[in-house]
Amino acid sequence: MSLLEVKNISMHFGGLAAVSNASFDIKKGEILALIGPNGAGKTTLFNVINGFYNPTKGEVLYKGKRISGLKPHKICERGLARTFQIVKPLQRMSVLDNVIASAFLRANNKNDATAIAEETLRFTGLYEDRDVISKGLPLGKRKRLEIARALATQPDMLLLDESCAGLNPSELNQSIDIIKKIRDRGITILIIEHHMKVIMSISDRIVVLSYGEKIAEGTPAEISNNQLVIEAYLGEAHSA
Amino acid sequence: MNKYSPFLLLGLLALLPFVGLSSYMMHILILFLMWSVIGIAWNLLSGYCGQVSFGHAAFFGIGAYTAGIFYAKVGISAWWGMPLSIIASTIAALVIGYICLRLRGPFFALATLAMGMILKVIAENLTDFTGGDIGIMLQQRTWVDKTGYYYIILAIAAISFFVVKKIVESKLGYYFVAIREDQDAAESLGINTTLYKTIALCISAVITGIAGAFYMNYMGYIDPKVVFALHDISIITIMVVMVGGVATYWGPVVGSLIMVMLAELIRSIPKLGEAHHTFFGVLLILIIIFMPNGIVGDFRKFAKFFGVRRAQR
Amino acid sequence: MEVLLQTLIAGLLLGGLYALIGLGMTLIMGVMKIINLAHGELMMVGMYVAYVLFSAFHIDPYLSIIVVAPLLFLLGIVFQKYLINPVLRVEAILPENQVILTVGIGMVLANVATIIFSSNYQSTPVSYATTAWYLTDFWKGAPLELSLSLPWSVSFVFAIFITTGLWFFLSKTDTGKSIRATAQDYDAALLMGVNVKKMRVVTFGLGSALVGSAGCLFIPIYYLYPDLGGQFTLIAFVITILGGLGSTIGAIIGGIILGVFESLTATYLGMGWAPVGRFAIFILALIFIPGGIVSLFKKRRLAR
Numbered sequence: 022m023s024l025l026e027v028k029n030i031s032m033h034f035g036g037l038a039a040v041s042n043a044s045f046d047i048k049k050g051e052i053l054a055l056i057g058p059n060g061a062g063k064t065t066l067f068n069v070i071n072g073f074y075n076p077t078k079g080e081v082l083y084k085g086k087r088i089s090g091l092k093p094h095k096i097c098e099r100g101l102a103r104t105f106q107i108v109k110p111l112q113r114m115s116v117l118d119n120v121i122a123s124a125f126l127r128a129n130n131k132n133d134a135t136a137i138a139e140e141t142l143r144f145t146g147l148y149e150d151r152d153v154i155s156k157g158l159p160l161g162k163r164k165r166l167e168i169a170r171a172l173a174t175q176p177d178m179l180l181l182d183e184s185c186a187g188l189n190p191s192e193l194n195q196s197i198d199i200i201k202k203i204r205d206r207g208i209t210i211l212i213i214e215h216h217m218k219v220i221m222s223i224s225d226r227i228v229v230l231s232y233g234e235k236i237a238e239g240t241p242a243e244i245s246n247n248q249l250v251i252e253a254y255l256g257e258a259h260s261a
Numbered sequence: 262m263n264k265y266s267p268f269l270l271l272g273l274l275a276l277l278p279f280v281g282l283s284s285y286m287m288h289i290l291i292l293f294l295m296w297s298v299i300g301i302a303w304n305l306l307s308g309y310c311g312q313v314s315f316g317h318a319a320f321f322g323i324g325a326y327t328a329g330i331f332y333a334k335v336g337i338s339a340w341w342g343m344p345l346s347i348i349a350s351t352i353a354a355l356v357i358g359y360i361c362l363r364l365r366g367p368f369f370a371l372a373t374l375a376m377g378m379i380l381k382v383i384a385e386n387l388t389d390f391t392g393g394d395i396g397i398m399l400q401q402r403t404w405v406d407k408t409g410y411y412y413i414i415l416a417i418a419a420i421s422f423f424v425v426k427k428i429v430e431s432k433l434g435y436y437f438v439a440i441r442e443d444q445d446a447a448e449s450l451g452i453n454t455t456l457y458k459t460i461a462l463c464i465s466a467v468i469t470g471i472a473g474a475f476y477m478n479y480m481g482y483i484d485p486k487v488v489f490a491l492h493d494i495s496i497i498t499i500m501v502v503m504v505g506g507v508a509t510y511w512g513p514v515v516g517s518l519i520m521v522m523l524a525e526l527i528r529s530i531p532k533l534g535e536a537h538h539t540f541f542g543v544l545l546i547l548i549i550i551f552m553p554n555g556i557v558g559d560f561r562k563f564a565k566f567f568g569v570r571r572a573q574r
Numbered sequence: 575m576e577v578l579l580q581t582l583i584a585g586l587l588l589g590g591l592y593a594l595i596g597l598g599m600t601l602i603m604g605v606m607k608i609i610n611l612a613h614g615e616l617m618m619v620g621m622y623v624a625y626v627l628f629s630a631f632h633i634d635p636y637l638s639i640i641v642v643a644p645l646l647f648l649l650g651i652v653f654q655k656y657l658i659n660p661v662l663r664v665e666a667i668l669p670e671n672q673v674i675l676t677v678g679i680g681m682v683l684a685n686v687a688t689i690i691f692s693s694n695y696q697s698t699p700v701s702y703a704t705t706a707w708y709l710t711d712f713w714k715g716a717p718l719e720l721s722l723s724l725p726w727s728v729s730f731v732f733a734i735f736i737t738t739g740l741w742f743f744l745s746k747t748d749t750g751k752s753i754r755a756t757a758q759d760y761d762a763a764l765l766m767g768v769n770v771k772k773m774r775v776v777t778f779g780l781g782s783a784l785v786g787s788a789g790c791l792f793i794p795i796y797y798l799y800p801d802l803g804g805q806f807t808l809i810a811f812v813i814t815i816l817g818g819l820g821s822t823i824g825a826i827i828g829g830i831i832l833g834v835f836e837s838l839t840a841t842y843l844g845m846g847w848a849p850v851g852r853f854a855i856f857i858l859a860l861i862f863i864p865g866g867i868v869s870l871f872k873k874r875r876l877a878r
């Protein structure tokens with residue numbers, strides 16, 4: 022059954038259509054990758070799903086219920102968490118406090134929240150850095166902190182916005198492992214990614230956006246042979 | 262600062278009147294405690310939750326006028342103003358929050374500043390109710406001696422200090438700081454930012470309002486220019502916390518001590534009194550440039566400046 | 575009817591001057607993303623300079639713009655370069671530090687003025703202060719009597735001249751275009767080779783010069799005292815919220831609306847309530863048109 026259904030979503034900013042009439046759905050437990058050239062509307066779509074934007078047209082259903090129009094914190098409460106492409110750590114808080122702040126969503130007291138946070142930090146390999154003020158963290162770890170924070174809200178589904186961009190090869194492998202481990206916990210994942218290695222190795226299905234429209238959907242193997250996708254990425258000159 | 266130092270300080274302050282201080286010294290101590298209370302309140306909203314208010318005089322004035330109006334129009338003791346101001350400040354905070362909290366950063370700051378001014382103009386013009394510019398005066402203050410007032414404001418200060426400390430260490434505190442650091446991130450982590458900002462504003466307003474009600478009882482006289490003053494209340498509140506240390510437990514207390522003593526010092530030097538705004542203005546500019554996190558926040562820097570070797574937090 | 579028309583005329587004239595004050599504020603806000611809470615105090619400084627020029631050398635307040643505008647431009651540059659810029663680099667918990675800094679500057683300016691000039695109300699007794707044109711003088715059989723004050727009208731015309739000049743500067747000169755670019759997108763302007771640091775300094779100077787000139791225009795029709803700044807800072811802020819943050823057209827429209835509205839409250843509710851009218855507009859604008867009036871005209875909402 023579908024966990025998340027994106028139905029005919031359009032998002033206009035003035036005359037500009039950032040997303041037009043995009044539809045797809047995600048089954049429980051799968052990893053769906055959202056790819057497309059820069060400016061294709063991927064992050065806008067995330068902002069619609071996560072509640073920052075109210076879509077111009079269409080609706081988003083989560084667990085069968087409409088969530089578009091709700092505020093982001095309500096959507097997070099229902100079990101749909103996200104990370105940001107441009108990382109937004111709570112700068113002057115320690116890594117642990119960052120995660121505690123989000124763990125409070127499902128915890129009644131500080132001990133419970135701390136327990137959840139510590140468990141999440143171990144899971145994401147940040148436990149050693151728990152006392153570091155997050156502003157001083159290198160980019161790779163800040164990206165992982167984003168994931169840890171989102172996980173600490175104990176979601177059923179995770180939206181990952183370029184969590185692997187800008188990582189070095191060893192960090193990249195670490196992140197791929199973590200994403201797989203998250204999936205193994207039964208958490209459904211929608212991921213925006215540019216890195217082909219990541220996409221091909223983890224995703225069950227791929228949706229391709231170009232200029233705000235969905236141009237293809239399928240398994241990694243299908244997508245890598247899709248003519249439209251190659252055109253969108255390389256331009257028409259190359260496809261001739 | 263260890264776990265027991267607040268209690269130790271509280272004990273010391275409670276014993277102070279037995280030393281036999283002059284009425285003037287008691288007055289200074291009372292002002293110090295009152296400004297600590299207002300600073301603690303502002304620090305919760307602005308220091309921890311990051312919503313910088315330029316209009317805390319609004320809540321101070323509302324507290325003072327609640328006490329004053331109930332005394333003058335209903336005929337009950339102005340001390341009833343203390344509990345009643347809790348209700349009045351909460352209502353004011355909800356209304357002001359509804360209007361201002363949709364703005365972020367400096368725009369919120371300016372909107373609150375405008376709110377303070379609005380209340381001042383209203384208090385000046387609703388003469389039937391507030392007495393307008395003539396103000397409200399108590400026929401007789403409760404005590405001639407200052408000791409009673411001292412213990413009351415000491416109790417308020419102690420309660421505010423511990424309540425705010427408790428809040429900051431709880432879920433609320435985490436949420437407040439998360440909102441200060443990044444509102445979008447906080448919202449997407451399931452924090453209802455509007456709700457929690459409103460809570461911070463209400464708590465801060467109530468504490469400030471109680472200080473205002475105390476002021477009415479202690480001074481025995483209020484008028485709109487005094488209690489809704491922009492520079493002498495709202496800006497001094499900011500200075501108290503900035504001097505002491507933003508988002509620290511002790512910042513408002515330290516800042517209040519310094520500011521009250523400075524104000525008295527300037528007043529006591531002839532000719533300098535007229536220039537006290539210049540003095541405070543220059544001080545404010547210097548603090549922002551050189552010690553933006555205050556004495557407690559920038560203690561290391563401060564200690565180094567004065568050649569103290571073993572600086573500790 | 576007569577009263578209403580007269581009130582509307584007075585409001586329009588006042589609004590023109592308000593627009594000039596709002597323009598300076600909105601420029602600074604747009605380019606630097608900070609609110610200058612010493613804005614009204616800068617105007618007060620301009621007024622006192624004009625006052626001194628008038629009482630010592632009998633220079634007409636309108637002429638004194640030639641002195642006041644460059645002087646305030648320099649003053650603005652000094653503030654920006656030596657006080658505000660250093661704070662932009664300081665790491666602090668509250669980003670509102672810069673705003674608080676301008677409060678400090680305003681306090682010092684107002685207090686210094688009090689020390690020099692005392693807190694008494696003063697005015698420049700220009701010979702034409704009470705001169706006015708009456709409708710019946712031109713049209714004997716006029717059905718109603720309207721008057722137009724000479725200094726108010728002259729000030730209004732000056733305000734229009736200055737605003738037009740500013741518009742030319744911003745849209746036709748290189749520096750003006752660079753300022754607009756910096757306001758629209760700081761990073762892009764930086765990448766395009768605009769000296770954004772210099773633009774910030776110039777803008778602060780320009781904003782100060784504008785509000786200083788507004789002070790000169792106010793002097794023939796208003797009295798002055800050291801603490802008048804705070805009130806005008808708020809007026810400028812209300813105008814920018816009403817018009818739309820950082821919008822020059824918005825500042826002009828906002829200024830005129832505010833002027834007319836204030837005149838109406840003063841006439842029909844009493845002088846004391848005029849500030850309340852001002853704030854009522856402010857609150858209504860915040861609640862119902864958070865993007866300001868300009869947002870009603872262009873439906874474009876920009877993506878972040």
